[in-house]
Ligand SMILES: Nc1ncnc2c1ncn2[C@@H]1O[C@H](COP(=O)(O)OP(=O)(O)O)[C@@H](O)[C@H]1O
Ligand SMILES: CC(C)(COP(=O)(O)O)[C@@H](O)C(=O)NCCC(=O)O
């Protein structure tokens with residue numbers, strides 16, 4: 562069995578791979594991991610090296626091989642459009658590999674709604690056709706609160722698309738509209754066979770995208786990461 566880690570800017574996500582099958586591991590606790598017969602850890606990180614070092618130490622798995630995966634120019638049927646492929650976020654790279662694995666020969670628009678929202682287009686030939694990086698739902702709200710005197714927010718996110726009638730609903734609804742607006746503009750400019758949605762904020766976006774050929778795939782990055790097993 563293998564442990565997969567996706568270390569993002571907000572939090573780290575984990576999955577297990579057993580006989581080629583990828584399953585989510587919601588609780589990333591040392592006491593749970595100790596019971597598993599792990600062969601190696603495959604990980605991808607867009608966070609700082611310090612954060613990675615802390616995680617490595619916390620998990621108590623230092624006796625096992627740790628294999629870090631990086632974005633590449635070309636692998637597993639996907640070709641990066643970046644002139645400097647290693648500067649593409651590895652989470653974006655792996656989401657494209659995951660898409661290529663799950664939906665081969667499909668033109669897809671991939672939305673990863675995390676700390677930042679990323680949108681990437683992948684051609685049916687596996688060519689990355691570029692993308693967008695947008696401040697995420699939480700980051701947008703934080704940015705407004707931080708840079709103004711009178712805008713405040715509540716802990717609970719309850720964004721909807723109707724016009725707000727108080728500060729919190731104006732802020733939350735506006736930020737939701739901004740992310741959904743970008744997704745819809747992206748789709749309008751470059752419609753695809755499928756819209757793949759992943760990332761921690763997927764649940765807030767999903768209800769507003771049901772008219773599109775939407776597939777929510779929480780494990781998309783892990784499917785991409787799983788391709789590197791035994792690399
Ligand atoms: N348990 C959680 N902890 C933190 N954020 C969460 C959690 N569950 C959902 N979220 C939401 O997910 C977003 C982060 O998405 P995620 O895909 O984990 O980001 P990243 O890959 O950048 O770390 C946050 O903005 C938050 O709204
Ligand atoms: C854009 C990102 C910050 C998204 O990361 P996340 O919000 O999922 O933590 C990450 O993919 C990244 O650091 N990318 C490097 C720059 C690039 O992709 O061009």
Ligand SMILES: [K+]
Nearest residue numbers: 569652673675
């Ligand atoms: K991510």
